[in-house]
Amino acid sequence: MSKATINSVAKYAGVSKKTVSRVLNEEPNVSSATREKVQQAFKDLDYRPNPIARGLAHNRSFIIGCLYDNPSKSYITRVQTGALSACHDKSYNLLIHPCELRGQALLDNIDALIRRTRLDGLVLTPPFSDQPDLLAFLKNKSIPYARVAPGELEDDSISIRSNDEQAAFEITELLISLGHTDIAFIKGHPDHSSTTLRFSGYLKALEKNNIEFKPELVDEGNFSYHSGEDSARKILNLKVRPSAVFASNDYMAAAVLKVASQLTLKVPEQLSIAGFDNAPIARHIWPGLTTIAQPVEKMTYIAINKLIEQFTSQEEALPIHKETLEAQLINRESTGRFSE
């Protein structure tokens, strides 16, 4: 069972294998009588074409690779969900490939990946979306790729992002509207473009509201919980303690909450905390974190969808798809007015 090949179908239907192939691929110039005969054979024999043979004939693998190097498991999972969904819709397979950004080995690593798997295209997630070396390398190798959440849209490739700067601006304004003026900021990892964008949104909100920027309220983290802990200790032990902290992601925000608890600071009465990403931890701690939800699955879905469309399309000059999606502010319990 399940041994039906194109030859057995052809024999069963009394036609040539080429004709079966035509029906399979919905090519024109097949009489409806023949078409029906063949389709009946498909059903009777429970036939599914062999994607490997098809791949060999087409010199295609029907594989999309997904590159990531991200400490957040929930982010990765969301990327995967969107990617799987797009691949499924287009009958492609998804190959996940976690790897480290740093090190000369990166390009060799990717090279080996490409040659080993013969993948048809790549989706780059942060921080790879903004790695000039990598982009140049892929272009050179003629590997089609799409970028998720890149910082710059200049590159002539498919790019889908959400507006990090605007979202950071909004959440900062939320804190300001609650009466906060000393708002600390914990930066993310310098390799990620979102680090710059989120910081920029914070600065713009201060500026717009005529609040003086105080460099001592800014500390550099790297998106990890641990780095958030270090930054929080510095910030919360300042002589003039800020009344609010905006951390560039939820893990660091959760770390701020931990340090605040250890210092017996009440959140949000004595300290407001805002995060970014709407990671599961944002609602798994108490009080829940006010944060920004990005449509990660959707971004990845669109990226892969457009990517496949592009290299599948007959037209050489399909316009390069660029899109910026909306992020959404989620207001939870970790932010409020200062009340002591």
Add this chain to the structure above:
Amino acid sequence: MSKATINSVAKYAGVSKKTVSRVLNEEPNVSSATREKVQQAFKDLDYRPNPIARGLAHNRSFIIGCLYDNPSKSYITRVQTGALSACHDKSYNLLIHPCELRGQALLDNIDALIRRTRLDGLVLTPPFSDQPDLLAFLKNKSIPYARVAPGELEDDSISIRSNDEQAAFEITELLISLGHTDIAFIKGHPDHSSTTLRFSGYLKALEKNNIEFKPELVDEGNFSYHSGEDSARKILNLKVRPSAVFASNDYMAAAVLKVASQLTLKVPEQLSIAGFDNAPIARHIWPGLTTIAQPVEKMTYIAINKLIEQFTSQEEALPIHKETLEAQLINRESTGRFSE
């Protein structure tokens, strides 16, 4: 570039493609002079064999599928890490396939997956590891599979697990050794075999220490944070409140901590909390959770490794690999003596 095929290598080395194939596969009966000529050609032409063509010839896809339906992103990521590592070592590709346990659609879903991808084998993670329908279906289809963390080892398939019952026993004894006697228990999802095992370990520890089992201290959750919250509210509002709660996983334990915070119970002074799994959240909340660390990556690695070995081996009767790995108790701040 990168266009070298077996034909071009053969021509370059002045031998037949079959001989090139022999060198590739390290078959015997190739003179060392010829072998070196061919290997030099590999280098000169920068040749890599095409896995798709190889797959077609062998009727193999070199793809291992990984099935999961698990709410814990960190668990999934750890499974993937182990799986990727094993696949990489054996030059296989990993295809991840999240899907829902419930519903008649499951078998159809898996069937479609198999036919679409022609995968060579499957790794089952909980709760699929203990799904009799699925196991029977795969056996019927002659799809090789390996089970990660199954409840029962009876099935004649590769099975790698850690000792959940023993670990639950130990963590319960830890609580007992701290002086607790009223220890509540929150069960996991009934579809997961670990739910039964962990509960059983809890019961055995009570029994061994001559502590009376009180049914009202046990509540049924489903491994989700939300279910843990519900159970925690019930348990912590009992007339006679227990002094410790052992939740079947860390998400539910984190929810207990949240409810305790809302009730202004001090942890661990007024309430000890223990979890299971050593999920990231266990160290991202304060106080950190005492819990059990399982070698998830290693289990998955071994499972896939043995799976590939099995269906690659010439010997028909390779013994079925079964292994039970050690879990480890991690002692953090959420457990201690009752002190009020």
Add this chain to the structure above:
DNA sequence: AAATGACATGACACCGGTGTCAGAATGGGG
């Protein structure tokens, strides 16, 4: 020196599809 066997090599078909092209069937106009 002839027979024998172990080792080395290549010709060829095959895996299951697709592209090319030539030839057969069909249909409409003169």
Add this chain to the structure above:
DNA sequence: CCCCATTCTGACACCGGTGTCATGTCATTT
């Protein structure tokens, strides 16, 4: 009724490897 254009169909080579088997080469045995 014939001719030609259009539509349909199949023979065949090909994608890039692997399996089978026949043949060639050499050293060893008798």
